[in-house]
Amino acid sequence: HVCPATTSPEKLNQHLQRRLGGDLPASAYGEGLSQLLEQANQNGGFVTLRHGYTGEEVRATLDGLPLALVTGFVPSSWGGTTAVELESGSVINVLNPSGMAATSPQSGAGSAVHRAAAAYGAGSRKTEGIPVAAATGIQEETSTPAGKAAIEQFTQVIQEAIQSSLVGGTAAPAPAEISELRSAMMDMARAVEKLAERPAASTPAPVAPAPQEGSPKCPRCGLPAESGHTCPPRASRKGRTATPKGQQMAQEHIFDAVLLPSPDVYLQNVPEGVGGNLYRALDEFIPVVDPNFEINEQSERIMRGMSAMMQMGASGKGNTAWTRAFGLYGPPGTGKNTIARQVAASIKTRDGNGNISQGINYVEANITPESSMQDLIGATVLETDPQTGATISSPKLGKIGLAAAMGSVICINEIVRNPKLATALQSMIEDGEIQIDSPEQGMVRIPVHPATTFVLTWNPGYEGDAERPGQAPLSRIVPFRLDNPTAEEQTRRVESFFAGLRGEKDMVDSNARRREEIVAR
Numbered sequence: 001h002v003c004p005a006t007t008s009p010e011k012l013n014q015h016l017q018r019r020l021g022g023d024l025p026a027s028a029y030g031e032g033l034s035q036l037l038e039q040a041n042q043n044g045g046f047v048t049l050r051h052g053y054t055g056e057e058v059r060a061t062l063d064g065l066p067l068a069l070v071t072g073f074v075p076s077s078w079g080g081t082t083a084v085e086l087e088s089g090s091v092i093n094v095l096n097p098s099g100m101a102a103t104s105p106q107s108g109a110g111s112a113v114h115r116a117a118a119a120y121g122a123g124s125r126k127t128e129g130i131p132v133a134a135a136t137g138i139q140e141e142t143s144t145p146a147g148k149a150a151i152e153q154f155t156q157v158i159q160e161a162i163q164s165s166l167v168g169g170t171a172a173p174a175p176a177e178i179s180e181l182r183s184a185m186m187d188m189a190r191a192v193e194k195l196a197e198r199p200a201a202s203t204p205a206p207v208a209p210a211p212q213e214g215s216p217k218c219p220r221c222g223l224p225a226e227s228g229h230t231c232p233p234r235a236s237r238k239g240r241t242a243t244p245k246g247q248q249m250a251q252e253h254i255f256d257a258v259l260l261p262s263p264d265v266y267l268q269n270v271p272e273g274v275g276g277n278l279y280r281a282l283d284e285f286i287p288v289v290d291p292n293f294e295i296n297e298q299s300e301r302i303m304r305g306m307s308a309m310m311q312m313g314a315s316g317k318g319n320t321a322w323t324r325a326f327g328l329y330g331p332p333g334t335g336k337n338t339i340a341r342q343v344a345a346s347i348k349t350r351d352g353n354g355n356i357s358q359g360i361n362y363v364e365a366n367i368t369p370e371s372s373m374q375d376l377i378g379a380t381v382l383e384t385d386p387q388t389g390a391t392i393s394s395p396k397l398g399k400i401g402l403a404a405a406m407g408s409v410i411c412i413n414e415i416v417r418n419p420k421l422a423t424a425l426q427s428m429i430e431d432g433e434i435q436i437d438s439p440e441q442g443m444v445r446i447p448v449h450p451a452t453t454f455v456l457t458w459n460p461g462y463e464g465d466a467e468r469p470g471q472a473p474l475s476r477i478v479p480f481r482l483d484n485p486t487a488e489e490q491t492r493r494v495e496s497f498f499a500g501l502r503g504e505k506d507m508v509d510s511n512a513r514r515r516e517e518i519v520a521r
Contacts, residue, residue, distance in 0.1 A: 002062040004040035009033040012062065019066035021086045028084075028094040035077045036062070046389060049073035052083075052093065059389060069093070220279040234279060237265050239357025240286060242348055250295050250518040252358075254303045255346040258310045260451040262351035263360050263407030270405050270446055274378075274395045274436075282406055286359035287345040290338075292496035294511055296489045299339060300518060302328070302480040306343065309478060310453065323478075325429040325454040327415075329468070330482035332459050337364065337411060339482075340455040344409035349451060360451060361408035365400060367417050373424040377401045378436040378446075395436040395444045404428055407449035415456040415473075416466040422456075422473040429454055429476045 002015055012033050017024050039047050046059040049068050057076070060068045074081055074093045081093035084100040091103060217224060221231040239262070243252050265284065270276025295303070306326055313323030328336040344362035351357075365376060378401040380393045403410050415422050427435050434446040456477055460467045468474055485493065496511060 002065075004037055004045055004062055007037065007062065009037060012037065015062075016066055016069075020070065020090070020092065024086065024092075024094075025099050027096050027098060028100070030095050032075065032078050032095045036065070036075055039075075039077060044390060048076045050076050231279060234266055235281070236353075236355075237262060237281065237351065237357075239349065240359045242356055242358040243289070248519070249289050249291055249293065249346075250300075250515040251293060251303060251342045252289060252346045253519045254300070255307050255310075255343065255348075258307055258314065258347045259356070260310070260314055260347060260349050260360075261407070261449070262349040262355075262357070263451055264449055265406060267405055269449075270397075271444075274444060274446060275397055275402075276405070276446075282402070284361040284406075285363070287341040287362050289345045289359075290342060292499050292511060293338065293342055294489065294492045294496050295514055295518065296485060298483060299335060302482070303339065303343070305478070305480065310347070313450075324450075324452060325477040326456070327469075327474070327477045327479035328455060328457045328482060329460055329479060331484050332462060334482040334484060336455075336457040336482055337413065340364075340409060340411040340457075343453065343455070347409075347451075347453075349407075361403060361406060362411070363399065363403040363408050364411045364413065367412060367414045367421060369417050371418050371421055373418075373421045374398065376421065377424055377428075378434060380436065380438045393439055395438050395441065397434070397436075397446070401434045401436075401446070404434060404448045404452045405446055407451035409453045409455065411455045411457065413457045414459070414465065416458040416469050419470055422469045425454070425456075426473055426476055429473075 002012060007015075013026055013029065016029070017026070036047050040062055043059075045061050047062070047065070048057060048059055050057050051072050052074055058068065058073060060073075069092045070090045072091075078095060081095055082097040083091055083093050083103045084097050085091050085103050086100075094100065218229055218231060223229070223231070243249075245253075245256070248256065263284070265281040266278045267276035267282070309323040309326075328339060330336065341362055345359050347360060348356055348358045349360060365371075376398045378395060378397045381396050382391055383394055384390070385392050397405060400410055400412070412421075412425075427433055428448050432448045432450075434448060436444045436446070438444050454477070456469070456473075458469065459465055468479075492511060492514075
């Protein structure tokens with residue numbers, strides 16, 4: 001970081017030499033760097049620059065100064081500058097060009113393109129003997145006569161336009177460097193080839209009028225912000241169609257009576273400053289219902305217990321926070337994550353219009369001792385205010401916090417490996433809110449969506465892990481133990497596994513019998 005309060009002109013010069021190239025001499029900017037430091041200290045760390053070709057004016061920090069210089073911008077406080085070309089091919093403007101290769105317009109058709117390239121920080125070196133904008137080397141990359149003819153025509157038009165601009169004494173006609181020009185010619189030739197392969201359409205399709213170039217866009221919907229603009233209504237969430245009762249898998253039957261509020265994919269209950277009140281919906285990962293999911297007596301008992309408690313929570317009677325948090329523990333490979341995924345695939349939700357769909361978002365987080373609760377739940381970050389340019393602090397949700405605010409099944413694996421994270425989850429589980437401490441806004445509280453369900457997993461004593469979480473987080477979840485499967489259950493799992501590899505949708509015989517038994521109860 002280049003801080004204007006502590007950086008000297010000498011240090012700033014060394015920073016520019018490192019970023020722009022070793023062939024940039026220390027004398028290139030002279031007293032101009034002292035002017036920039038003075039301006040940055042007077043304007044909150046920013047300096048003003050103007051583009052030499054378009055006249056566009058921008059504000060940049062000293063950290064962003066090298067990037068601004070190589071893209072054609074020049075500090076407004078500097079007087080006359082000279083464009084020089086570095087060994088890397090970049091073109092920059094300096095106050096003292098001594099010992100450097102100053103750029104000069106080439107003769108003939110290339111000078112206009114050369115001036116345009118220099119204005120955008122790009123060198124215009126070309127192969128000897130080949131005119132600028134020539135088709136040599138491009139025609140061979142097309143395969144049809146139409147493509148070759150198109151390139152010849154494009155080449156002629158471009159060269160005539162460049163030559164006419166030289167005669168008229170006007171500025172360069174285009175801000176593209178040579179490589180971009182060649183790429184554009186190839187793209188046009190390929191487009192002609194594709195059009196030649198298409199059959200002629202009887203009636204051309206109507207084309208909507210394109211918005212005028214440069215017209216302002218609405219920051220929410222991205223459409224042209226014309227006079228009286230109103231953003232179109234947000235699309236309704238479209239979940240998966242609920243499976244009819246007679247066709248349900250065993251896990252769907254167990255959770256059939258669970259009906260939770262529809263997830264808030266637009267975060268309408270989250271303040272906009274924290275990343276809420278979105279116009280575009282968040283992406284959801286809704287697991288599929290696995291027809292080969294093997295449910296033994298133990299996993300059936302666990303899923304029925306989870307279903308009963310979720311139904312109680314949805315009824316709104318009494319303190320229902322504990323009905324949305326479960327613990328699954330046991331040896332590795334007993335199916336803890338699989339149960340969590342099938343819960344997310346099976347439960348149903350209802351939106352404000354009474355529409356019922358099946359499945360909600362599923363998020364999985366694997367915890368290590370180094371896992372940061374700020375990164376996972378939420379933290380205060382520093383960012384630039386788009387209106388004032390000042391640095392401000394703003395609360396932002398992490399992976400788990402975002403999923404909890406939207407409405408998801410959140411599976412947190414190996415929770416015993418990070419006691420601090422387990423403690424941080426307490427307010428989300430017990431109080432139903434995400435708490436982020438902000439130095440400017442105090443404690444920011446964001447509601448956890450009422451459909452959010454927490455599943456914490458751990459392997460007692462595995463690889464040195466603790467036997468269970470601390471007493472405080474443990475008292476806020478309902479734990480279930482999963483033991484190793486029997487030999488018969490392992491056989492059914494192997495059959496299901498290979499059925500899945502073969503892509504078979506139908507259940508294996510043993511799973512079909514178990515489904516009939518479960519659905520009959």
